[in-house]
Amino acid sequence: xxxxxxxxxxxxxxxxxxxxxxxxxxxxxxxxxxxxxxxxxxxxxxxxxxxxxxxxxxxxxxxxxxxxxxxxxxxxxxxxxxxxxxxxxxxxxxxxxxxxxxxxxxxxxxxxxxxxxxxxxxxxxxxxxxxxxxxxxxxxxxxxxxxxxxxxxxxxxxxxxxxxxxxxxxxxxxxxxxx
Numbered sequence: 001x002x003x004x005x006x007x008x009x010x011x012x013x014x015x016x017x018x019x020x021x022x023x024x025x026x027x028x029x030x031x032x033x034x035x036x037x038x039x040x041x042x043x044x045x046x047x048x049x050x051x052x053x054x055x056x057x058x059x060x061x062x063x064x065x066x067x068x069x070x071x072x073x074x075x076x077x078x079x080x081x082x083x084x085x086x087x088x089x090x091x092x093x094x095x096x097x098x099x100x101x102x103x104x105x106x107x108x109x110x111x112x113x114x115x116x117x118x119x120x121x122x123x124x125x126x127x128x129x130x131x132x133x134x135x136x137x138x139x140x141x142x143x144x145x146x147x148x149x150x151x152x153x154x155x156x157x158x159x160x161x162x163x164x165x166x167x168x169x170x171x172x173x174x175x176x177x178x179x
Contacts, residue, residue, distance in 0.1 A: 034087055034104045041108035042125040045164075045172060048136050052166050055107055059170070062103045062112070063120040063140040065096045072114050083115040118146045126177065133177040140169050147171070 043051060052059065066072065072091040076084045089097040100112065110123045119141050126135035141147040147163065163171045 034101065040110050040125050042127045043136060044127075045136050045174065048124070048138065048172055049166060051107055052138065052170060052172075055103070056167070058099070058103050058106065059122075059138065059140075060168070062100055063169070065092065065099060066112065066114045066120050067118060067140075067142065069114065073116075076114065076116050081116070083113045083121065086112045086114060117149055118142055119150060121173075126175075131179050133179065135175045135177070137173045137175070138166075139163065139171045139173050141171060142169050 066086055069086075069091045072084060072086065075091070076082070086092075086100060092100065104112070107122070108124075110125055111121075113121045113123070115121060119139060121140075122138040124136060126133040128134075139150070141150070150163070162174045164174070165171050
């Protein structure tokens with residue numbers, strides 16, 4: 001039995017090292033959050049509408065900054081994505097990045113994303129309601145064609161319930177995630 005111990009330990013080394021490298025890559029490969037994950041805020045629909053009116057000017061300004069970033073759009077195209085988190089300052093001037101950070105710190109979203117077809121989504125956490133989970137997001141559609149495209153795409157699924165117009169280019173999207 002003693003003769004086999006070194007072989008057993010040697011044969012366990014490779015899977016252990018491989019597993020460790022996979023875990024390390026997963027941890028290091030993710031984008032750092034702009035705000036701590038435990039400070040993300042969950043809003044009801046009514047609270048989100050109030051939040052919009054309180055931060056309307058900042059929301060409009062950040063949405064336009066995000067849509068104006070050609071390098072962010074190019075990254076979406078290059079990676080064949082539909083949307084991309086604004087989580088990298090490399091796509092923005094220092095002044096514009098500070099405005100994005102300021103909005104994050106004020107409204108505490110999960111993420112702000114630029115979408116391929118000219119929309120901006122601001123996503124918040126979800127909350128349990130009855131047996132399902134509900135999340136509300138703010139959506140900025142600069143033109144009606146983009147809005148109609150998203151209505152068509154998202155309403156195919158039963159959990160996409162509504163794009164409710166708030167003001168200007170802003171809508172609230174209700175998403176019900178069945179448990």
